[in-house]
Amino acid sequence: MPKNINIGNKIIGDNQPCFIIAEAGSNHDGKYEQAIKLIDLAVEANADAVKFQIFTAGKIAAKTNHEIAKLNSTHGQDLYELYKKLEIPRQWIPKLKKYCDEKEIMFLATPFDYDAVDSLEEIDIAAYKIASFELVHLPLLRYVARTGKPIIFSTGMANMSEIETAIDTITQEGNKDIIVLHCGISYPMPFDEVNIKAMNSIKSAFDVNVGYSDHTSGIVVPTVAVSLGAKAIEKHYTINKCLSGPDHEFALGPDELIEMVKSIRIAESIMGDGIKKPTESEMIHRKRGRRSIFINKNLKKGHVLTLEDIEVLRPGVGIETKHLNLVIGRELKYDVNKYDPLTWELI
Structure with missing residues (x-):
C-alpha cells in the first residue's frame, strides 16, 4: 500500500479526502487581475489548491520554422509565439502565493525550466507538478527532485516504461514523495480513450498514490476516477469558456468547477466501509x-x-x-x- 504524503496541510493517500487541484494553467491570458480572479473562483469552489504554469518562451520552445511547430491560429503563428503570450512574469509569483495564503488555498505551480524551480523555491512552494510533456525531461525531474518537495506528475502520452524511468529518476535523488496522475493529452480528450483503468495499473505496478489529470469535457470522468481510487484530481478551469486563449474552450466554467468539487465529495461519501448492514x-x-x-x-x-x-x-x-x-x-x-x-x- 502506498504511503501517505503530506503536501502543506493536506494528506494524500488512502482514507484521505481527494486532493483537488484547480488548474488555472495559462488561463490568466497574461493579465494579473485575471489570475487573481481565477484564484477567487478556486476558493469559491472549495478546491484544495490552485495551480499555474511557470515557463519562459525561449526555454520551452525553439524559434524554428519547422512544420510541426507551426500553429497559424489565433493563439500564435508557432509554439514560441504562443508561449510568449502566456508567460507569467516572475514578479507575479510571490504576489500570487501571498494572495493564495490570504485566501487559505494552496498555491501550486508547474515549472518548465530550472529558473522557474528556483523562483518557486524562493516562496517555499509546498509541492511541484510536472506536466506530461516534461515527463521525459529527466534533467528537470532531477532538479525538482533535489528540492525534497513532493512531486505530482502527469503521464499523458506515456507508456509504463517511461513512467518507471521518471519514478526511478526522482527516487534516485532521495525523493520518494511521488503522486502519479494518469492523463490523456487531447483537448478535449475523447471519452472512449480515457482508459481510466490504467490509473490503478500504475498504482499496482509502482506502489504509488495515483490520481487523474483530466482533459475531457464536463465532470463525469474526474468523479468516476475518484470512485475508482484517485487520490488527486487536476482539472483546467476558466473565468469564461468563450475567451480566446488556447485552454479556455475545454476548461470548466466557474459553475462547473463548483459542481465538480461537490460531485467528487459526494463520490467520496458514498464509498463507505464496505460492511453490508442497514443504515x-x-x-x-x-x-x-x-x-x-x-x-x-x-x-x-x-x-x-x-x-x-x-x-x-x-x-x-x-x-x-x-x-x-x-x-x-x-x-x-x-x-x-x-x-x-x-x-x-x-x-
Whole structure:
C-alpha cells in the first residue's frame, strides 16, 4: 500500500479526502487581475489548491520554422509565439502565493525550466507538478527532485516504461514523495480513450498514490476516477469558456468547477466501509416496509393459534415471518384483537 504524503496541510493517500487541484494553467491570458480572479473562483469552489504554469518562451520552445511547430491560429503563428503570450512574469509569483495564503488555498505551480524551480523555491512552494510533456525531461525531474518537495506528475502520452524511468529518476535523488496522475493529452480528450483503468495499473505496478489529470469535457470522468481510487484530481478551469486563449474552450466554467468539487465529495461519501448492514436512515423503512405476523380476527386468551388465525402484513412490528412455524400451535396468554401484531409476549 502506498504511503501517505503530506503536501502543506493536506494528506494524500488512502482514507484521505481527494486532493483537488484547480488548474488555472495559462488561463490568466497574461493579465494579473485575471489570475487573481481565477484564484477567487478556486476558493469559491472549495478546491484544495490552485495551480499555474511557470515557463519562459525561449526555454520551452525553439524559434524554428519547422512544420510541426507551426500553429497559424489565433493563439500564435508557432509554439514560441504562443508561449510568449502566456508567460507569467516572475514578479507575479510571490504576489500570487501571498494572495493564495490570504485566501487559505494552496498555491501550486508547474515549472518548465530550472529558473522557474528556483523562483518557486524562493516562496517555499509546498509541492511541484510536472506536466506530461516534461515527463521525459529527466534533467528537470532531477532538479525538482533535489528540492525534497513532493512531486505530482502527469503521464499523458506515456507508456509504463517511461513512467518507471521518471519514478526511478526522482527516487534516485532521495525523493520518494511521488503522486502519479494518469492523463490523456487531447483537448478535449475523447471519452472512449480515457482508459481510466490504467490509473490503478500504475498504482499496482509502482506502489504509488495515483490520481487523474483530466482533459475531457464536463465532470463525469474526474468523479468516476475518484470512485475508482484517485487520490488527486487536476482539472483546467476558466473565468469564461468563450475567451480566446488556447485552454479556455475545454476548461470548466466557474459553475462547473463548483459542481465538480461537490460531485467528487459526494463520490467520496458514498464509498463507505464496505460492511453490508442497514443504515440509520433505512431503519424506519425496515420497520415500515417489511412484513411481520398479525392476528386476523378477535381471539380469546387460551386460543391455540392456527394458520387461519394469522396474516403476514406490513409494518414489521410483530414477530418476524421467519418464525412463522414457531407460533403455530402456541396458546394465547391474553385476548387479542383483529390486526394486533403478534409478539412473543402474547404467546
